[in-house]
Amino acid sequence: MKTRLTTLFDLSVPIALAPMALAAGGALAAACARAGALGLVGGGYGDLDWTQREYELALRMADTAANRSRIGCGFITWKLDEDASALDWVLDQPAPDKPRALMLSFGDPRPYAARVAAAGVPLVCQVQRMEQVPQAIEAGARVIVAQAAEAGGHGMNSLQGRATMTFVPELADWLATHAPDTLLLAAGGIADGRTLAAALVLGADGALVGSRLWATRECLATQGAKDQAVQTNGDGTARSAVFDILRRKNWPAPYDFRAIRNDLHQQWEGRVEALRADPAAARARYNAAVKAGDFSAAHATVGEAAGLINDCPPAAEVIERIGRQADDRLARLSR
Ligand SMILES: Cc1cc2nc3c(=O)[nH]c(=O)nc-3n(C[C@H](O)[C@H](O)[C@H](O)COP(=O)(O)O)c2cc1C
Secondary structure, eight states: OOOHHHHHHTOSSSEEEOOOTTTSOHHHHHHHHHTTSEEEEEEETTOHHHHHHHHHHHHHHTOSHHHHTTEEEEEEHHHHTTOOHHHHHHHTSOGGGSOSOEEEESSOOHHHHHHHHHTTOOEEEEESSGGGHHHHHHTTOSEEEEEOTTOSEEEEOTTTOOOHHHHHHHHHHHHHHHOTTSEEEEESSOOSHHHHHHHHHTTOSEEEEOHHHHSSTTSSSOHHHHHHHHHOOGGGEEEESHHHHHTTOOOOTTEEEEEEOOHHHHHHTTOHHHHHHSOHHHHHHHHHHHHHTOTTTSOOOOOGGGGGOOOOOOHHHHHHHHHHHHHHHHHHHHO
């Protein structure tokens, strides 16, 4: 399957691994690169040691020069405002080890644009609303990711978040007029051949896949969390600030977090401000549950795509399956 994304990054399938904080480590990024996708290491909150270790592991495990050239990295932009040493480290890597792409999400990418451009690395910017797109273009984004509200993990809150079905074609139209050389990826709910084919039909050049590649053998999430995702259908996730409050993650207001709507979440979801005001008891329960691997209170980060996730195979199998099924779907529709 050939799209502008596969051409730009020399991929065999129009899929990029989402740079999932603490989950998309070196082994998962390398597995995706070896399977012909773009493997973005989840630099997340910008921890320098973690990023160095996992990025170097990705390069080692990618095996060949061609696979290594499909390894990139991603960061949470507002966190870089506090400490950008991991971004600087990855951009400073010498030529063959430089990231193939650098992805920024959740915040204004413009303060980092000059550093990324100076390193000669294509910038990927994830946005959640149309109003964020001009900023990303001004930052020099080579690729824009349209992240819709179905997505697992952080994203725009439910009041302001968009849906893949309308956001992707609207953004495709905007780019066709204002920035025709900028590529577009869809993110949120893309987990099988049908959903990848749909993203392409909506006008995307490919998909950024999080949840489906999170539920794989190489992902660093715990097996208990992955098992819970396999058993949960698409009704079983919700967006809120509950787990951010419990984890002391200081996310800026417009963003919240989609994960499995477990017992502890249900207990607090209607009383988020009360939780914020007095989180001690709930935090104690949450921390004990994380230690014990009890997912009635510990969180499992997966989006609405949970309903399309029925197993936890190696990442290469997931990528091969999605690519083959998307090809079949598109061929069948064109007949
Ligand atoms: C476990 C998990 C962690 C995530 N962490 C990050 C992150 O650190 N940075 C980021 O830009 N996006 C992150 N995301 C969001 C993804 O970039 C992407 O938008 C989302 O996974 C796409 O939707 P999907 O989960 O339905 O595939 C995360 C998603 C998941 C599931």
